[in-house]
Amino acid sequence: MYNMDKLYEAVEAKGHVCVGLDTAIDYIPEKERLRASSEAEAVLAYNRAVIDATLDAAACYKVQIACYEELGLAGLNAYAQTLKYLRGKGALIIADIKRGDIADTARRYARAHFQGDFEADFVTISPYMGMDSVEPWLDWADKNGKGAFVLMRTSNKGMKDFEYLELKDDAASVQRGQGSRRLYDAVGDKLSALAEQRKGRYGYGAFGAVVGCTEQDEAAAIRARRANLFFLIPGYGAQGGGAEDAALLLRQGNGGVVNASRSILMAWSAAGLPTGGADNAFAAQAARKAAVEMRDAIRTAAAKR
Amino acid sequence: MYNMDKLYEAVEAKGHVCVGLDTAIDYIPEKERLRASSEAEAVLAYNRAVIDATLDAAACYKVQIACYEELGLAGLNAYAQTLKYLRGKGALIIADIKRGDIADTARRYARAHFQGDFEADFVTISPYMGMDSVEPWLDWADKNGKGAFVLMRTSNKGMKDFEYLELKDDAASVQRGQGSRRLYDAVGDKLSALAEQRKGRYGYGAFGAVVGCTEQDEAAAIRARRANLFFLIPGYGAQGGGAEDAALLLRQGNGGVVNASRSILMAWSAAGLPTGGADNAFAAQAARKAAVEMRDAIRTAAAKR
Numbered sequence: 001m002y003n004m005d006k007l008y009e010a011v012e013a014k015g016h017v018c019v020g021l022d023t024a025i026d027y028i029p030e031k032e033r034l035r036a037s038s039e040a041e042a043v044l045a046y047n048r049a050v051i052d053a054t055l056d057a058a059a060c061y062k063v064q065i066a067c068y069e070e071l072g073l074a075g076l077n078a079y080a081q082t083l084k085y086l087r088g089k090g091a092l093i094i095a096d097i098k099r100g101d102i103a104d105t106a107r108r109y110a111r112a113h114f115q116g117d118f119e120a121d122f123v124t125i126s127p128y129m130g131m132d133s134v135e136p137w138l139d140w141a142d143k144n145g146k147g148a149f150v151l152m153r154t155s156n157k158g159m160k161d162f163e164y165l166e167l168k169d170d171a172a173s174v175q176r177g178q179g180s181r182r183l184y185d186a187v188g189d190k191l192s193a194l195a196e197q198r199k200g201r202y203g204y205g206a207f208g209a210v211v212g213c214t215e216q217d218e219a220a221a222i223r224a225r226r227a228n229l230f231f232l233i234p235g236y237g238a239q240g241g242g243a244e245d246a247a248l249l250l251r252q253g254n255g256g257v258v259n260a261s262r263s264i265l266m267a268w269s270a271a272g273l274p275t276g277g278a279d280n281a282f283a284a285q286a287a288r289k290a291a292v293e294m295r296d297a298i299r300t301a302a303a304k305r
Numbered sequence: 306m307y308n309m310d311k312l313y314e315a316v317e318a319k320g321h322v323c324v325g326l327d328t329a330i331d332y333i334p335e336k337e338r339l340r341a342s343s344e345a346e347a348v349l350a351y352n353r354a355v356i357d358a359t360l361d362a363a364a365c366y367k368v369q370i371a372c373y374e375e376l377g378l379a380g381l382n383a384y385a386q387t388l389k390y391l392r393g394k395g396a397l398i399i400a401d402i403k404r405g406d407i408a409d410t411a412r413r414y415a416r417a418h419f420q421g422d423f424e425a426d427f428v429t430i431s432p433y434m435g436m437d438s439v440e441p442w443l444d445w446a447d448k449n450g451k452g453a454f455v456l457m458r459t460s461n462k463g464m465k466d467f468e469y470l471e472l473k474d475d476a477a478s479v480q481r482g483q484g485s486r487r488l489y490d491a492v493g494d495k496l497s498a499l500a501e502q503r504k505g506r507y508g509y510g511a512f513g514a515v516v517g518c519t520e521q522d523e524a525a526a527i528r529a530r531r532a533n534l535f536f537l538i539p540g541y542g543a544q545g546g547g548a549e550d551a552a553l554l555l556r557q558g559n560g561g562v563v564n565a566s567r568s569i570l571m572a573w574s575a576a577g578l579p580t581g582g583a584d585n586a587f588a589a590q591a592a593r594k595a596a597v598e599m600r601d602a603i604r605t606a607a608a609k610r
Contacts, residue, residue, distance in 0.1 A: 022410075024413075064410060066404075066406060066410045066411075066413040066414045066417065067413055069413070069414065069417035069418075069423070070413040070414070070416045070417045071417075071421075072385070072417070072421045072422030072423060073378070073381060073382060073385060073422050075417075076378060076381055077378060080377070080378060098404070098405055098406050098431075099371075099403070100403055100405070100431050100433070101371060101403050102459070102461040102463065103461065104329075105327075105369060105371045105372075106371075108329075108371040108372055108374070108375040109371045109374065109375070111375045112371065112374035112375045112376075112377070112380075113374070116376075116377045117377030117378050118374070118377060126403070126405050126431045126433050126434075127433065127466075127467060128405070128431050128432065128433040128456055128467060128468065129431075129456065129459050129461060129463055129464065129467075129468070130459075130461060130462070130463020130464050130465065130466035130467055130468065131463045131466050132461055132462055132463030133461075133463060151433055151434065154407070154434050154435075156407040156408065156434060156435060156437055156438075157435070157437055158407065158434055158435020158436045158437030158438060159434065159435050160435065161432075161435035161436050161491075161495060162432060162433060162434075162435055162488065162491060162492065163433065163434070163435065165472050165473075165488065165491060166472065166473040167470050167471065167472060167473060168470075168471040168472060168473050168485055180473055183467065183470065183488060186466075186467060186470060187467065190466060
């Protein structure tokens, strides 16, 4: 059984929310920052509180390693401890590492993030250098079900610089009546072919794609053409996308998880502060409320389609 | 003064060799592996020996972080210690991390790798998500001279999958008589423009590009069109490129460093083994000899052009 199958089942049971643990130090209530022995300790304690409060409202957790690398070795220790804590709770973990390197190096990265201190269930991968930077990770799908989301069509402004560029039409694509492809279509075509080779019990490949909230027509077209790709969908909440936008990238009510980081981690700052200021318990309850509301909003939007 | 200017001067003084510290555990003589208290310790001790032996024959060192991430927290400690050792020797360091993420996340990665435990002089960056994943790093060029090499045209087989795809001609490019661009040309165009904005004293921008050894005509064309980009050139030695191939990507005898990893780190295995087997001192001398021969071969090839 692939981890992607487990993720499908988690979505069925708990909804589409992926809690993004992009825990910046200034997301944490001041009281807790002062109490902690170090920034890394404060981050870890905050993560534990948020995880405990959101377990039944989240399909999975995405941990953005940059937030931990930023704090050096102590930060990476907090990263390892966060993953360990999530594993102990039986939660599915996406390591948002966006690694992308070839052959031997990709194999090393896979060993780094699919076992040992930094073991996760899924990683994110950057495809720029080509499929030899993606394929070595796939051995782990066969071996122990590990999965990945490869960057395809992201929702940042700079997406237009390269991902969105139109390619010179190849005859085959014109024959299929698809017109000219964009770079992200070329990536998608390769990923669809990979997914076909390692297809799980719910019709999705062991490896999926990162596809951000975007224009309605484009989102619908992407979803229609990529039936066998499970999507990791960023751009919700603080980045501007809403439940309706995210729902366009789902398929029969599943087929994707929707990441929100700041809107969950910082929900406490928008709530009426308690006497004595916010602490982790207060912040965790606000995070829970935000995750539940997001879950329900996406379920409602998905049901309408 | 940008670090890229320092690298230019290092090439003038010491030649074009970039020693790649992709130190896999099986590159290290067995005797030393058994002697060390851990794999990470063995890697660090090996690095120190190789660094000491190659300092005057190398323009810089490239440290492939995947080799260290693979060993978990202990490995990243060895990574940090390797960088610290190099800094102590005054060597220029390229952190081969190929990070690529947007906005806030890119700023976090920059703080992770341009200061603190993992401080390096240069990083490598993957451009897939667009220029908003590159530009945040540039603040550090203004602040303290830091530099980067952005993946442009690599030398791996999978390069053909995306980097090499032809783009639909835009009118401007056709007018300039350049015909249709490939994806890597689009990346190069953006990088050339960036380099023009932050140009150092030798005509090269603070940020350069990763360009691998390739066909002669293509290499000459890339070099001609990218006069203001300093190149990090992989693919030498074990990956098949030779001194003549590398020289095609140089410009007036400078403008690039050429990375070799395995052919330097593993040079000892091709030498006649001493009685009692190889140790780090023996391996380091073999590494030195390989680096010096490589330096001389590239200088000779560059002088012929």
